[in-house]
Amino acid sequence: MTEVHGTVAAGFESVREAFATVAAAEARDGGAQLAVYHRGRQVVDLWGGDGVDGDSLLALYSSSKGVTALVVALLVQDGALDPDHEVASWWPEFAAEGKERLTLRELLAHRSGAIGVEGGFTPAELTDDRAAAARLAAHRPYWEPGSGHGYHALTFGALAGEVVVRATGRTVHEHYEERIRAPYGIDYHLGLPEELEPRFRTALPLVPSPAQAAFLRMGKGRPDSLLDIAFGQHADPPFDAVAYGNTRAIRAASPLSAGGVGSARGLARVYAAVAGELDGRPPLLTPGTLAEVSRVHSSGKDLVTGERNAFGLGFVPLTTRHPELGPTAIGHSGVPGSQSFADPSRALSYSYARRRFAFLGGPGALENNRLIRAVTRAADEAAE
Template sequence: MTDVHGTVEPGFESVRKVFAGIVADEARDGGAQLAVHHRGRLVVDLWGGDGVDGDSLLGLYSSSKGAMALVAALLVQDGVLDLDREVASWWPEFAAEGKEEITLRQLLAHRSGVIGTDGGFTLDELADDRAIAARLAGQRPFWEPDTGHGYHALVIGALVGEVVLRATGRTARELFEERVRAPYALDYYLGLPEELEPRFRTALPMLPTPAQQALLAENPIAPDSLLAVAFDLHADPPLDIVAYANARAVRAEAPLSGGGIGTARGLSRMYAAIAGELDGRPPLLTSDTLAEFARIHSRGTDLVTGEENAFGLGFVPLATRHPSLSAAAIGHSGAPGSQSFADPATGLAYSYTRRRFGFMSGPGAPENDRLVPAVVEAAAKAV
C-alpha cells in the first residue's frame, strides 16, 4: 500500500482513512494532495503517491477560474465593476460581430458564446491572455449570446481579465497578488516565479492516465464540434492539454482560464479566506456578494460538453455536484481531476489535487465523491 503522509486534527481521522484508500487505488496514476480548512484552521494536510509531497507545486488548470472569479467579485463588491454593464462599454473592440450587448454577467455565467476562435490558437497565444483577448475581440459568437450556456474552457479568463484591465488599469494577476495571494501567503500562484520552478519539477510532469488515453482514442472528438473549439482541438496542431501546464510559458504568464500552479494547502487557504475569518481578517466577500456569485445563473445541458451542469458567476455552485454541501458552496475543479471549494455555511474550505489526469473536462475526479462527504461528516462532528 502506498504510504500517506501529513497530519489530521482529532476528529478527522476518517478523512485520512478515505484518502489512504484512494491513494492506494490511484498509485499507478500518480500522487495526490488533500487539504481542508475548518473555521480558519488547517485540519487536514495529507499527501501520498508517486512524485508528490506536501510542497509539490502542481498544474491545477481551471482552479485559476476560481481565482479570477474572486478578483471579479471583489471588484463588483467595491463598485468598480457592474455585472449588468456591457463588456463593450469598457472594451469597444469587443462589440464586433454582434457582441455589443453581451454583459459581464453573461461572460461570467458562460453564456456569451465566445468560446474560442474559428482557426484556433497556438500554445504561445494560449499562454497570453492579452493575445487571446485580441483574437476574441473580432470573433463571432458560436451561439446567440444568452440563449444557452457552454463551458468557456480556455478563454473566460482572458475575456474577464480584459474587462478588469480596461476598468482598473491593473491586471487581474496583479490584483490577485496584492489583495489575496500575498496578504494570505498562499502557496498558489498566478504566475510561477522562476525561483519556485524546482518545486514544480520535483513533482514528475503532469501526465495523462492510461484510462484517459484509451478513452480519447476510442471516442475521438469531432474537430468541427463546439467541444473541439472550446478546447482548441480544431487548431493545427490541436492543443495538447497535458503539455499545457508543462510549458514554462503557461506557468510564467498564468492565463486565467487554466494557468494556476500551487498546492492543495495553498488553494484550500484561498477558499478559507472566502469561507470565513482567516488570520483575524473577515471573509473576503460579504454575504451579499457571495450570494450573488453563488446563485445559479446557468443550468441544464452544456452546449460545449453535452453534460448537465450549472454555473454561478465564475464559480461553480458545488452543491449541484456534491449534495452534502450547502447552497452557498462555491469553487472550481481542474482538468486533472482536482476540486476546490468554500462552504461558508459550515466554515469548510477544501482542495484535492492530483498529478495525473483522470479525464479532460469533467467536474473533478470521482474520488471527490468519497472525500467530500467524509470531510463534511467529520466537520459536523467537530467541536
C-alpha cells in the same frame, strides 16, 4: 495500499482513512494532495503516491478560473465592476459581430458564445491572454450571446481578465497578488516565480484503458464541433493539455483559464479566506456578494459538453454536484481531477489535487465524492 503522509486534526481521522483507501490509490502513479481548513484552522494536510509531497507545486489548470472569479467578485463588491453593464462599455472592441449587448453577468456565466476562434489559437496566444482577447473581440460568437451556456474552457480567463484590465487598469494577477496571495501567504500562484520551479512536478497524462480511449475519441475531429472548438482540438496542432501545463512559459504567464500553479494547501487557503475568518481577517466576500456569486445563473444542457451542469458568476455552485454542501458553496475543478471550494455554511474549505489526469476528471475526479463526504461528516461532528 499506498502510504499516506501528513497530519489530520483530532476528529478528522476518518478523512485520512478515506484518502488512504481512495485518493492515494487512484493517483498512485502520480501522487495526490488533500488539504482542508475548518473555522480558520488547517485540519487536514495529506499526500500520497509517487513523486509528490505536501510542498510540491502542481499544474492545477482551471482552478485559475475560480481564482479569477474571486478577484472579479471583489471588484464587484468594491463597486469597480457592475455585473449588469455591457462588456463593451469597458471594452468597445468586444461589440463586434453581435456581442454589443452581452453583460458581464452573462460572460461570467459562460453565456457569451466566445469559446474559440477559427483555426484555433496559436501557442503565443495561448500564453498571452490579451492577445487571445483581441482575437475573441473581433470574432463571431458560436451562438447568440446570452441565449444559452457552454463551458469556455480556454477563453473564460482571457475574457474576464480583459474586462478587469479595461475597468481598473490592472491585471487579475496584480489584484490577486496584492489582495489575496501576499497578505495570506498563499502557495498558489498566478505567475510562478522562477525560483519556485524546483518544486514543480510535471503533469502526467491519462493512461486510458481501450474502452476509455474509445470513449475519449467520440465526437472528436468534426470541424463544427463546439467541444472541439472550445478545447482547441480544431487547431493545427490540436491543443495538448498535458504539454500546456508542463510548459514553463505557461507557468510564468499563468493564462487565467487554466494556467495557475500551486498545491492543495495553497488552494485550500484561498478558499478558507472565503469560507470564514482567517488570520483574524473577516471573510473576503460579504454575505450579499457571496449570495450573488453562488446563485445559479446558467443551468441545463451545456452547449459545449452536452452535459447538464450549472454556473454561478464564474464559480461552480457546488451543491449542484455535491448536495451535502451548503447553499453558498463555491469553487472550481481542474482537468486532472482536482477540486477546490469554500463552504461558508461550515466555515470549511477543501482542496484535492492530483498529478496524473483522471478519466473524465474535468468536473473533479470521482474520488472527490468519497473525500468530500468524509470531510463534511467530520466537520459536522466537530461542530456538535
